[in-house]
Amino acid sequence: MAETRVTIAIDGPAAAGKGTISKAVAKELGFAHLDTGLLYRAVGAKVLAGAEAVEAARSLTADDLQAGTLRTPEVAQAASKVAVIAEVRAALVDFQRAFARRLGGAVLDGRDIGTVICPNAEVKLFVTASAKVRAERRYLELSTGGHEVSRDEVLADVKARDERDMNRAEAPLKPAEDAVLIDTSELDIDAAVAMALRAILDKTGL
Ligand code: CDP
Numbered sequence: 001m002a003e004t005r006v007t008i009a010i011d012g013p014a015a016a017g018k019g020t021i022s023k024a025v026a027k028e029l030g031f032a033h034l035d036t037g038l039l040y041r042a043v044g045a046k047v048l049a050g051a052e053a054v055e056a057a058r059s060l061t062a063d064d065l066q067a068g069t070l071r072t073p074e075v076a077q078a079a080s081k082v083a084v085i086a087e088v089r090a091a092l093v094d095f096q097r098a099f100a101r102r103l104g105g106a107v108l109d110g111r112d113i114g115t116v117i118c119p120n121a122e123v124k125l126f127v128t129a130s131a132k133v134r135a136e137r138r139y140l141e142l143s144t145g146g147h148e149v150s151r152d153e154v155l156a157d158v159k160a161r162d163e164r165d166m167n168r169a170e171a172p173l174k175p176a177e178d179a180v181l182i183d184t185s186e187l188d189i190d191a192a193v194a195m196a197l198r199a200i201l202d203k204t205g206l
Contacts, residue, residue, distance in 0.1 A: 006031070006204055007100045007120075009113035010196075012127035013165065013173060014076070014158045015138035017184045017192055021127060022109040024193040029107075029206065034099045036110035036117070037079065039092050041070040044078030053082045057091035072147060073157040080161040083111075084168040093117065111165055114176035123203045125196055126175035129185040134158055 008025065012018050019035055026033035039057075042064040046056035069075060082088050089112075100106050100118045108117065114124035129137075135155035142149050165173040175181060180199040184192045200206060 003103065004105045004206075005101055005103060006105045006122045006206065007118050008105075008107045008123045008125070008200060009100075009118050009121040009176070009179075010107060010109040010125045010127060011111055011113050011115070011173065011175065011179070012109075012125075013131075013134065013162045015134040015141075016127045016129050017137070017189070018109040018127045020189055021125075021182075021184075021192055021196045022107045024189070025196050025200065026107040028193075028197060029105060029200070031105035031107050032099070032102060033107045034096065034109075036092075036096055036108055036113065038065050038070060039095075040079040040083045040088075041075050042067065043082045043088060043092075044080075045070055045075050047082055048075065048078050053085055054087040054091065057082070057088040060092070071142070071145065073142070073149060073153065076157060076161060080164045084164065084170060086170045089170055111173040112171035114179050115174065116171045119176070123200050124176045124179040125182055125199060126179040127182045127184060127192075127196075129183060131155065131159055131162065133185045 010018050010022050022033050042060055043053060043056045045067060047053050096108060096117045100108055114121055135158045138158060139151050139154040142154065182192060182195050
């Protein structure tokens with residue numbers, strides 16, 4: 001598998017299970033994984049700390065992605081606000097495309113991977129779940145991670161971001177025409193990963 005340049009694009013709304021599925025699939029196939037949401041979260045965090053958004057995106061480093069505070073709802077909101085800015089998105093394109101074509105295969109998850117970043121990806125998955133299920137999963141994730149949040153706050157965050165992400169002019173969240181849809185509302189992690197792997201196998205014969 002070392003010579004492959006297969007790209008797997010996994011998009012979907014907030015907390016749909018993209019991250020979990022992407023990590024599991026990458027591990028199973030021996031591919032590298034990039035959580036592109038982290039790029040926007042890192043820019044959002046810099047803006048919350050006083051930076052200008054476009055400048056923050058242009059000067060992003062690998063270290064910025066390691067910050068321990070990137071998973072909070074405040075940073076998530078800031079991320080979706082900077083993500084509407086065309087120049088911010090443009091500053092992050094080359095890095096994502098280079099990652100996608102790396103030798104050994106790559107899984108990228110985000111909002112616009114199959115539509116804008118990698119329209120020629122060999123496999124495109126669009127992972128969804130109802131807003132209620134997504135908010136409950138994110139609530140459990142945040143509260144077990146030590147963040148003090150209420151269910152209502154988390155649901156409001158998820159809904160506000162979905163709204164902003166789907167309705168922006170630049171690279172809005174939507175399934176690519178040739179994406180395979182996976183609704184995880186009624187699936188546990190193992191079943192969702194199995195469905196993703198089956199779709200990947202079907203498309204690539206890996
Ligand atoms: O983990 P979760 O699904 O909650 O969010 P994320 O993937 O970390 O993304 C945070 C925010 O970054 C999203 O709400 C989007 O506004 C933005 N984003 C984007 O615009 N394009 C991407 N490829 C990835 C994230």
